[in-house]
Amino acid sequence: KAGVTQTPRYLIKTRGQQVTLSCPPISGHRSVSWYQQTPGQGLQFLFEYFSETQRNKGNFPGRFSGRQFSNSRSEMNVSTLELGDSALYLCASSFGVGGAGNTIYFGEGSWLTVV
Amino acid sequence: AQSVTQPDIHITVSEGASLELRCNYSYGATPYLFWYVQSPGQGLQLLLKYFSGDTLVQGIKGFEAEFKRSQSSFNLRKPSVHWSDAAEYFCAVSGNQFYFGTGTSLTVIP
Numbered sequence: 001k002a003g004v005t006q007t008p009r010y011l012i013k014t015r016g017q018q019v020t021l022s023c024p025p026i027s028g029h030r031s032v033s034w035y036q037q038t039p040g041q042g043l044q045f046l047f048e049y050f051s052e053t054q055r056n057k058g059n060f061p062g063r064f065s066g067r068q069f070s071n072s073r074s075e076m077n078v079s080t081l082e083l084g085d086s087a088l089y090l091c092a093s094s095f096g097v098g099g100a101g102n103t104i105y106f107g108e109g110s111w112l113t114v115v
Numbered sequence: 116a117q118s119v120t121q122p123d124i125h126i127t128v129s130e131g132a133s134l135e136l137r138c139n140y141s142y143g144a145t146p147y148l149f150w151y152v153q154s155p156g157q158g159l160q161l162l163l164k165y166f167s168g169d170t171l172v173q174g175i176k177g178f179e180a181e182f183k184r185s186q187s188s189f190n191l192r193k194p195s196v197h198w199s200d201a202a203e204y205f206c207a208v209s210g211n212q213f214y215f216g217t218g219t220s221l222t223v224i225p
Contacts, residue, residue: 004158033213043205043215056212090158092213101147101166104213106158 004093004107005072012113018079021110023091025072031055031097033104037088046089049074050097076112081114088112116217117142119208121216128196129224136191136219138206147209150180153218154202162204165189176200198223 007022025032033056034046036072045058049068078085088111092104120139140146147166165173170182172225180191189206196225201223206216 006158042217048212065218092159101209103149103161103164105161108149108158111156 004091004105006089006091006107006110008110009066009091009108010111010113012115013081014115015081015083017081018077019058019081019112021076021089021091021112022060023074023076023093025074025091025093026105029093029095029105030072031094031102032068032072033092033094033102034076035090035092037109043090046076048097053100058097061105078112083114086112117208117210117214118213119206121204121206121219122132123218123219124221127222127224130198131195132156134191134193134196134200134221136204136206138189138191139187140206140208141187142190142191142206142210143210148180148182148190148212149207149209149213150174150189151179151204151207152179152202157200159205162191175225196221197224198225 001036013019031050033048036044047066048056052068072075088109090109091107094102094104096102118141124138149164153159162178163172165172165182166181173179178193180187203218203220205218208214
């Protein structure tokens, strides 16, 4: 089956700008989770969406937001970018919610550099 | 609280040698356990998972892992490492969400 294709793969933004990342899940999957990965903090959970509802949220400021559409595609938005937001943003897709024994499958990530 | 500990930040092995990556978890109920691998600049790829049943699970690329409830461990093993196995390895436990360890970086010496 086709994997998770995140877009864009690479992007450079300026401090204060905003960015939107897109994640279409694997066909038939209804859950999308987002993670931030940095060398210093490792993998950190941002939030999870299932059937257009945010099911779970990590410990990130309100500048980080997301949504899910009726076709299960998800977007993540970061407003008022800071240098510390530079990271690899990973999206993961699963059939059911990303716990309860459901396996999550990752995309290749979106590399965000804030200058 | 659920958590995962990977005690080894970095491991170096020679090509052809055996490998064991350690993972300890904390979870109140029967855990769902996973190992993922991440090559440089890539996303995480699922290696194997344990849900129940046989405590020795086989995965892709010749990897296996053994679940030991008494030790709260889920160590990843491979009998003979290839240079292409050099990557970052993440152990995870699934409860109401996924909890990942901090990863173990594997270097393979020719």
